[in-house]
Amino acid sequence: MQKTDLALLENTDIAPYAYTQAGGRADFLAIPKSLDELQSLLDWAKAKDLPVHVFGRLSNLVVRSGGLRGLVILMTELKAVSAVGTELTAQAGCDIIWLAAIAQDKGLSGLEWAAGIPGSVGGAVFMNAGAYGGQADMVVDSVTALMPDKTLKKFDRSEIDFGYRHSVFQENGGVIVEATFALERKDKSKIQAKMDENNYARALKQPLSWPSNGSVFKRPEGHFAGKLIMDSGLQGTSVGGVMVSTKHAGFMVNVDHGTGNDYEDLIHLVQKEVFKNYQVQLEPEVRIIGDR
Structure with missing residues (x-):
């Protein structure tokens, strides 16, 4: 590796990181542990004139056998969650399943549909993921993204341009770093019952x-x-x-x-x-x- 203190893997198989267990090799792959590391990786790739691909859990994605050129960044270590009242804020790498479990534990309703969805918070926002009558745009209140000009920009719900499996981040080059979900108080047992119902249906059919x-x-x-x-x-x-x-x-x-x-x-x-x-x-x- 050329002179850099970043934790970069060279010529690395993507398949072990992907839900499909398929995919070619990445020229470089990195898993940042902080926003500073993320920015340093983006700066490094820009200095090398390398394309950058940012993913969470590599679900809802097919990587062809020839792999990906440039730098692949996996956000899976950026997964902190905080709560204020009925809102949960989660970093992009947090598993959406785990966030749904945290919501249930706090008696917060609105993420029951996500209880069995593979993928990360960032991916769920990016693709406006949904299932069983629920969808990201129904509960996402705001999203913070690292923009190409290195600024952190907060997007309110109205600015995210949610559509069917669509968000503005598919076009604007922003790297989602966290999202805030506006939820509602509800009895924990009723939340769990709905999650169990969805997961039973999922196991029965999928x-x-x-x-x-x-x-x-x-x-x-x-x-x-x-x-x-x-x-x-x-x-x-x-x-x-x-x-x-x-x-x-x-x-x-x-x-x-x-x-x-x-x-x-x-x-x-x-x-x-x-x-x-x-x-x-x-x-x-x-x-x-x-x-x-």
Whole structure:
């Protein structure tokens, strides 16, 4: 490593960090433990003229087998949580599942939908994650991001431009560092009961025993992606080590050392077959990035 005191890993496999357990190598990978370290990493990459990719838990993401050029930053060590009244503020690397558990313990309602969602607070905000009738934009009050000009900027709810699996951070280059959630007081047992109900439904319907990214496709208007895939007879269809789940057709699972390219190729195959059968163009919910 060239002269730097930053904890950088060179030519490192991404797969062990990803929910899919697939993905090529990163030129450089780092896991900052403070905002100062994060800024130093961004400065280092800028000085080297390297592209930067910032992730949380690497869920809802397919990294192609050729990997990612430049610097990959994982925010997973930035996970502190604080509470003021009925608000919880969490750093971007905090698991959204863990934040939901903290909310329940404090008798705060609004994150029950997140009790079983893989991923981080930053990722949930970035993609406006949601499930079981809940969604990030229903409870996020503000977000603080590190902007390209090195300033920390606070975005109020109205400035975040939330939409279906969308936020302003997909365009503005800001690195989400923390989010504040506005919740409501409620009986702890009722919160837990709702979380248990959601997780039971999830375990009943979803293939949780295999690595996956959850739902692969956005819901097309007037349809359900999973039903279109199931009715096309695609459950059990495989490319390499990745298969359309036989339990939930909207999921693709890594059953045998599948690669990022396997995921992408299976996504394209499913899109082609569903369009042929129903003239519906499925749009991936997962992000597909990296070199082939």
